[in-house]
Amino acid sequence: MKSRFAILLYALLTLFVINACKNKQSETQTSSAPDNPFFEPSALPLQAPPFDKIKDEHFMPAFEKGIEVQLAEIKSIVENPEEPTFENTLVAIEKSGRILDRVTSVFYCISGTNTNPTLQKIQEEIAPKLAAQTDAIWLNRRLFQRVKKLYEKRATLGLDSESSFLLEYYYQQFQLNGANLPEAAMQQLKKLNGEEAELSAKFSNQLLAAANQGAVLFTDKSELAGLPDDELKAAAANAKDNKQDGKWSLVLSNTTQQPSLQFLSNHETRKKLLTASLTRAEKSDSNDTRGSIKRLALIRAEKASLLGFKNYAQWNLRDQMAKNPEAVDQFLGKLIPAATAKAKKEAADIQQMIDLQKERFKMGPEDWNYYAEKVRKARYDLDANEIKPYFELNKVLLDGVFFAANQLYGLTFKERKDLPVYHPDVRVFDVFDKDGSQLALYYFDYFKRDSKQGGAWMSNLVGQSTLMGTKPVIYNACNFTKPPEGSPALISFEDVTTMFHEFGHGLHGLFASQIYPTLSGANTARDFVEFPSQFNEHWALEPKVFANYAVHYQTGKPMPQDLVDKIKKSSSFNQGYELTEALAAASLDLKWHTVSPGKDVGDVDQFEIDALKSSKLDLMEVPPRYRSSYFLHIWSNGYAAGYYAYEWTKMLEEDAFAWFQKHGGMTRENGQRFRDMILSRGHTQDYDQMFKAFAGHDPDIHPLLVSRGLVE
Numbered sequence: 001m002k003s004r005f006a007i008l009l010y011a012l013l014t015l016f017v018i019n020a021c022k023n024k025q026s027e028t029q030t031s032s033a034p035d036n037p038f039f040e041p042s043a044l045p046l047q048a049p050p051f052d053k054i055k056d057e058h059f060m061p062a063f064e065k066g067i068e069v070q071l072a073e074i075k076s077i078v079e080n081p082e083e084p085t086f087e088n089t090l091v092a093i094e095k096s097g098r099i100l101d102r103v104t105s106v107f108y109c110i111s112g113t114n115t116n117p118t119l120q121k122i123q124e125e126i127a128p129k130l131a132a133q134t135d136a137i138w139l140n141r142r143l144f145q146r147v148k149k150l151y152e153k154r155a156t157l158g159l160d161s162e163s164s165f166l167l168e169y170y171y172q173q174f175q176l177n178g179a180n181l182p183e184a185a186m187q188q189l190k191k192l193n194g195e196e197a198e199l200s201a202k203f204s205n206q207l208l209a210a211a212n213q214g215a216v217l218f219t220d221k222s223e224l225a226g227l228p229d230d231e232l233k234a235a236a237a238n239a240k241d242n243k244q245d246g247k248w249s250l251v252l253s254n255t256t257q258q259p260s261l262q263f264l265s266n267h268e269t270r271k272k273l274l275t276a277s278l279t280r281a282e283k284s285d286s287n288d289t290r291g292s293i294k295r296l297a298l299i300r301a302e303k304a305s306l307l308g309f310k311n312y313a314q315w316n317l318r319d320q321m322a323k324n325p326e327a328v329d330q331f332l333g334k335l336i337p338a339a340t341a342k343a344k345k346e347a348a349d350i351q352q353m354i355d356l357q358k359e360r361f362k363m364g365p366e367d368w369n370y371y372a373e374k375v376r377k378a379r380y381d382l383d384a385n386e387i388k389p390y391f392e393l394n395k396v397l398l399d400g401v402f403f404a405a406n407q408l409y410g411l412t413f414k415e416r417k418d419l420p421v422y423h424p425d426v427r428v429f430d431v432f433d434k435d436g437s438q439l440a441l442y443y444f445d446y447f448k449r450d451s452k453q454g455g456a457w458m459s460n461l462v463g464q465s466t467l468m469g470t471k472p473v474i475y476n477a478c479n480f481t482k483p484p485e486g487s488p489a490l491i492s493f494e495d496v497t498t499m500f501h502e503f504g505h506g507l508h509g510l511f512a513s514q515i516y517p518t519l520s521g522a523n524t525a526r527d528f529v530e531f532p533s534q535f536n537e538h539w540a541l542e543p544k545v546f547a548n549y550a551v552h553y554q555t556g557k558p559m560p561q562d563l564v565d566k567i568k569k570s571s572s573f574n575q576g577y578e579l580t581e582a583l584a585a586a587s588l589d590l591k592w593h594t595v596s597p598g599k600d601v602g603d604v605d606q607f608e609i610d611a612l613k614s615s616k617l618d619l620m621e622v623p624p625r626y627r628s629s630y631f632l633h634i635w636s637n638g639y640a641a642g643y644y645a646y647e648w649t650k651m652l653e654e655d656a657f658a659w660f661q662k663h664g665g666m667t668r669e670n671g672q673r674f675r676d677m678i679l680s681r682g683h684t685q686d687y688d689q690m691f692k693a694f695a696g697h698d699p700d701i702h703p704l705l706v707s708r709g710l711v712e
Helices: 009-013 023-031 055-080 086-093 099-114 117-138 141-152 161-176 184-215 231-241 267-278 290-306 314-318 326-356 365-380 384-389 393-409 493-510 526-540 543-549 561-572 575-592 604-614 632-636 643-662 668-679 687-695 703-707
Strands: 216-218 246-252 414-416 427-432 438-447 457-462 473-480
Touching: 009 099, 009 561, 023 086, 055 086, 055 099, 055 117, 086 141, 086 161, 086 184, 099 457, 117 184, 117 543, 141 161, 161 231, 184 290, 184 632, 216 267, 246 393, 267 365, 290 314, 290 668, 314 326, 314 703, 326 365, 326 575, 365 526, 384 561, 393 414, 393 493, 393 526, 438 493, 457 493, 473 493, 473 643, 493 526, 493 668, 526 543, 526 643, 575 604, 575 643, 604 703, 643 668, 643 687, 643 703, 668 687
Parallel strands: 438 473
Antiparallel strands: 216 246, 414 427, 427 438, 457 473
């Protein structure tokens, strides 16, 4: 499972309407402070952020001015004496908040990828203010009444389909966010929204600090036996960066399992590393997140109750493809028995391998990846170290990711060095459409650093909107190990898949063709947004794509066919484990968000144990992909009650890929159809209808079960 998609950044959890355009009022009100780069649209191509001019001290004034200006714009809409029209109400809302849009998109990019104590302080300070700003829109009764009047006469307005959908969207969102609440309940909701926003920001900062402090330091190189040379060098560089010369530091990834575990031959080292991962945010210190998440769960339950729902999941899923937690439970229930059964069989195979090695111990979760690699090698004669030399990052990007986009959609790319970036590791490319016109700008930030949140994601620095006259400016962020100076960046096939995945999110943004920013590109439901990204992973193994990028970084020779075949044959290997750990995380998320209002959840760790047991996912050998205490997706990045979306959207993308296979595979014609019917539609129609129009039928779970190796 690839991590998070970065519209998953906190701004999109708290701000639902801050996509805006330049308008006379906002420009007039900001002319008195010309030195702040957020106060005027960027003069760079496609309004790309002027990172060379942006300083930490610019953010808070820009946030404050942006909030002030948008509140004035909303007030102007509300106090308009004319009868509400689509133009003077909904279009006016869409055009509001230009400054806030600019500062928010840049701030959450930098605070996620290259943070510092100043930015972390701003993040915690601004979170409740942004929540209050959101409330000022969604809980504005007079604004809602204008929207309601339009909704009630929608059949007579003569709106085009996208405008009609926007009206439906706003009416639903006002209702879901509490615009009909009595005054006392509304004030209580505002208070809870502010506290939730503040705690979510705090959790994010706690977790980043906990992960950095949780890095495991080794003084004896022999403890790291089995670790590849490039990773040993990176570990030494990590230690040196933290003034620990002559030592080795393994930095924690955001998931439970750690990449190094598949290589480390020392059992005690593996145990030490996994224990550090599992307990990173449970040290009973200032970075212990358990108090934060316990309160967050209760806040969300209280909010749902105020809004008339049994629990947070029931409220949050109303505008998702699944619609309700019962549908999610039913979906997960179709996967859990087969997944756990396969995981248990895999565990038996691994224990057998341990016994054959005469190791004489019972396998624990810290041993899974190491011995799974041995089983994989024995079964498929595939060694992870053997394939890495064929995956050099730059080659994968230019001749893999970009090549596939050209073959399917006719896109071309040209790197440019003249645009400022927020970190030296970032690369920028012009993206040109099939007719040669510029479609977008794309920033790539691939390497891990202490100042970056874990995982991988995509987001917009500038959103697409024909109303605003803006084209997409997009970035991908990942956490690959940076090689020492002068060495090639050799990555695993999992990392290759991550690159294709995050670029799939990017395609969703690149091909956006909406009028309104609220409906544009990847601004879709959580259980739809991962569909394009996971679908794009398939092209990593497409023969003509793979042959184009999988060449040895030293000899330039293509990967031998027998090695390619081994990768393909092993694609369903370990799927029981991978699916079970993902389902455990999804189930855990749902349990936290079906807590009843006012219920004392008690001890956080015990809650987790009980939750997994009730779902029949309490396998000792297979811990959740994320434990509650470091589950960034659900506590800070907008996936609350939505982590199931990764498997739900995998159902969609496997079904869509099956359609491709039946209709000729990777062709420009098929790519254009997918672009026209899925990638370019944004949130402009019902998701079920959109998928059915493309595939010709309702989503079918069978291709997912086949791809996971759960059925023949």
